[in-house]
Amino acid sequence: MFIGWATPSAATRRGVLFGGIAAALGAAGIAGTLAATQGPPGDGAWDQSAVRDWDGLLVRAPYPMLRTRALGEGVRTAFLGGSGKLSVAGRLPAGLDGPVTVRASLIARGDHAMLAAVDDDAWIRPAAAQGDDLAFPAPVDLGEAALQGEILDAKCWFGAMRPGYGKTHKACAALCARGRLPLAFCQTGACITGGEAPLFLDADGAPHTRAILPLVADPVLARGRLVQVGDVLQFRVAPDAIVRL
């Protein structure tokens, strides 16, 4: 007979010992099985400690971007982001344009890149001219497209969160969208494996307003146009051409 407050009998002690070991093994088994079902979050990466200077050409619209040769393979485009879920748009010095140096760490996934600016005011400063070919070439309209997938916040999906897509990430994506970080669009299936995630803009090529928030991270069908601007693929969609699936 068991009496809790009494000194446990040898049998009880043995029971707890073996029961405890069995429970620990069982717990480890269950936990391991659950853990093994975690899909890989993709190969996005962000080393926050690797802060350095990046030279390039500042482009303010539709989102703050840096056209730069520092990412290798000719001229590439990196979005500019703040340290948290906030855009750097509010921290861009008025009147600053053209060649700049940015102090930031790199968030990269495949060919997608974002520079996370350091928090202090000196994150961006004017630089010497670096040649004309840094400017965006003229946009090329690739025609209409109807894509099924998910509206993402680029920062998380590029590597700030792992994983950074799907329902469990919706609240976070909505905060990034509120903070005016760039939105991207991944097609169903490709959200996990990577591939191309075009920049997601409204029909005029401008950022979406907060009206888009409820749709972020939900499965949607979006009809619009694909437009290539340099190395950046844009998916331009009017808000009323997005249907939740």
Added chain:
Amino acid sequence: MAAGYRIVTWTPYKALYDGALALGCTAFVGAFIGVALATTPEGQRLSEVQLLIRASGACAFALLTLILAIGPLARLSPRFLPLLYNRRHLGVTCFLIASVHGGLTLLWYHGFSDLNPLISLLVSNPRYGSIQGFPFESLGLAAWFVLFAMAATSHDFWNAVLGPAVWKALHMAVYVAYALIVGHVMLGAVQGEKGLVYSLAVGAGAAALAALHIFAGGREARRDADAATPDAGWLRVGPGADIPDACARIVTPPQGEKIAVFRDGDAIFAVSNVCRHQGGPLGEGRLVDGCVTCPWHGFQYRPQDGRAPAPYTEKIATYRTRVEDGIVFVHETPMAPGAETPPSTLARPA
């Protein structure tokens, strides 16, 4: 007792129990993180915080399932009684692990912006009308509040202030918390990228719990049906010789508290099964130094009048008993708590 509650201090058994608990939780979280890291390709690891969010959520849920299984298991076999004792430690641990989970979620998914994380939690997804899009976080938050209320009132002080009945009712809300968390996982993680294994694990856990409760309840109902006789309120307990010496058989009357029928040698006594301390099951305890002794924290009552030995002042109800041909009966109507009720005597086998 003047203070209203008795301090129950650290006992050797508690140390063992808590050691096993810590071992189990460590094994769970460790295995979760270890296996997740080992099975995802290099360069494609989940971020540490997100891994910890998942491991702690799953651990808290597993612990809650275990907590709910202990009640019916202990009713089915006294072998599980050691688990029942100090179940509160499991509950508080579950609350703490769930708090790590919720806190990290709040920080990671709802922090780092200019919106208050708590507001973000409540407004980031307003789709309460949808199953597919349901904001599963709010279910987790509601469950967390229930676990909080239970953990905060788990101390005996609250049991004394609220009274055992209110306390027990409050702690039955654990079933509400469990249902909320099943929803939280099904509408969250399961709808997310990891479908089948998670839904099977949650479904199997919930089904096993339901089956255990139904089985244990059914067995008691059958015993009670045997006990009911048309004989004006007298309930059949069974052959007196079947009650182990210094132990009890528990009977459920049609109304009121369960009754613990004790045998002390030839003498048969019956008292309420409900301990005045925290509602512990007296009939699962035994007679120690001639007193009914609660298996939970050792409160004692004299079997003949239900009074705690001096200097304590608790009283429980006694019940009349009678023996016919070696079969023990108990009357379903309690005597006033503390009323002296003479034992009946088992005839010695000739």
